[in-house]
Amino acid sequence: MLATIDIENFRCIESAHLEFDARGTGILGRNASGKTSLLEAIFFLGHARSLRANTREKLVRRGQSFFRIVGQVETPRGVLTAGTEFTGGRSRTRLAGQGISSISEIAEILPIQLIDPSVHKLVEEGSARRRRLLDWGVFHVEQNFLAAWRRYQRALLQRNAAFRSGQTLAVISAWEAELVECGEIVDRHRSAYAAQLKPVFEETAERLLDEPVTFEYRRGWSKDETLADELIAKRPRDLQLRTTTVGPHRADLTFRMGETVARDRVSRGQQKLMACAFILSQVRLRAVTATMPTCLLLDDPAAELDVDNLGKLLKAVDSVPSQLIVTSVSDAGLQGINVVRRFHVEQGKFTPML
Template sequence: MSVVRLEITHLRNLQSVSLLPHPRLNLLAGANGSGKTSVLEALHLLGLGRSFRSGRARRLVNDAETACTVFAGFEDGGTAGIRRGANGETDLKVDNSSQVTLAQLVHRLPLCLLDPESMDLLDAGSKPRRAQLDWGVFHVEHRFYPVWLRYQRALKQRNSLLRSGSIGRLESAVWDRELADSALQLHQFRVDYLARWQPLWEGRMQGFLPDQSLTLDYTAGWDVSLPLEQLLAESWERDLDKGHTQIGPHRADLRVKRGTAPADEVLSRGQKKLVVCALKLSQVALLQEAGRECVLLVDDLASELDATARQRLIDYLAASGAQVFITCIEPEAVKPALEGAEQGFRMFHVEHGTITEVS
């Protein structure tokens, strides 16, 4: 599943670049603004249909152009491509077929991003944590996505009725049943996934932060001891006042805690980065157990990590079996640790939107 050829055109300051990545470890070095993070952004666009830096397509596309394209060839002989217009229009292609959905593109190239903004998993609200949980469930449970779509449709309909006022209450009973049924399935998928994920996360935490005793605390988004359909009916007036549905899987959360305290309140920035790395990398390990490979994008690896923590992380990345793309400003902060990797690595110098392999 590794990327063996990557072509990027008109994406930010990358006018037309092509590289042949190493099947395992790749280091992209260059000054700020050189374009190294844009390479990761291109892969993210190809794997998820969106950038991790900006939601505005105009910012993604080079100022002088109307669209950007990213194309990849894979180790198994397959291909994937995406064209993103400055106006937001998107064209997809997977294995020479243009009749594909975004979900099919996401399934073709599982991606895991570790960047400075990943700290949002601990510091922000529940949305990024819920999305990270569902990313894992999506890739290992094929029944998840259709049920998730069904739940989102019912939630949208119920919220629309809430905005219409009291006249929508009778009709809401139909959507309450639909919500409740799909919610229970989503909840069970998440619980089953967590049972498999947690031991891997705990093992990774022992390697990264052996002196910390942390736990994963999952909340479903409602009191699962009671029928959700009944709870939705009882919460109609409160939901009507707020204008949206306040209970259900869309309000689920996954917190990392030390005792009863949230980890983001008691850990340092460097420790939090390692916790997030443990969360995401253990998901990659679970994906591999399910027979799927994943591409890891690691932006600015050296930031906020001391030499010991940096070495631990690089050692794990090298041993993970995943294809890894790492960016850094100072290659000497990362390169020595990669040189000990048994499988070898490739280093690319990025400058003014051009990429050169360093021998």
């Protein structure tokens, strides 16, 4: 779990030190007081990127030249210090006093999930968010996934580059062999994870939406072809487009409510609940297998939900084992969840509440 965080010069936060509860911490403050800034700092520590398409420069407090975020993380290996500093256009991340080779080293000890007011985009927008979220879950259960996925992405860049630079068929098919080898591993892990997740999601979603909801995993190429055959078949078209149009980088999830594809039918509020159900089911599934809980960041859950739906969401959140850090403008946004410690925030300053 995330035991403490120290923040300097991050968005509106000049300096902050917070100690979190192992179960639930509430952050209360008016609009524009710094609630989202705190969650974004935690998110940045775990991902080395912004929540939005924000450039990292915009995260530095106005008039300053750097930001720094340091967290103490309790792990089975003891308490580890994870720190990240952004200055001069570069960020540097350290874990237990040493530089890291990949941000996945932090993600492994500090798994973070976020539910914020834009969570409905998971259902509404393009496939990239859905893939990234699915892969978060796969990464945390399957150790070999990340290496295969990285190799796949490298080979993908090479095949596309080969099309652009007019390489020979021999070069292109060599990259295809690599795509097939890694792509099949990626799909196997995703598919196994999706199958495990599905019943957990269906149960969670039905509780939130009072209607049967499900999702279908699509691997990114047709059901009855091998990836190798499909890549060959699509070569002429891919050459024309100078990009690879089939493969696990095109994998997606389709959400359905009853018989209908959710994207076309449901309201914003229902999309939000569906997306929350997906994230909560991932956290729930992870809790069964992992030794460390997920740090679940819940930003302003009351946004766009009526009292009934907010109540259902908070009940579902409370039933999922996680370390919860939740923000709200008022106590109503915290009803029914076990928030042990509370902070009040005003103009980027956090004070513990009694």
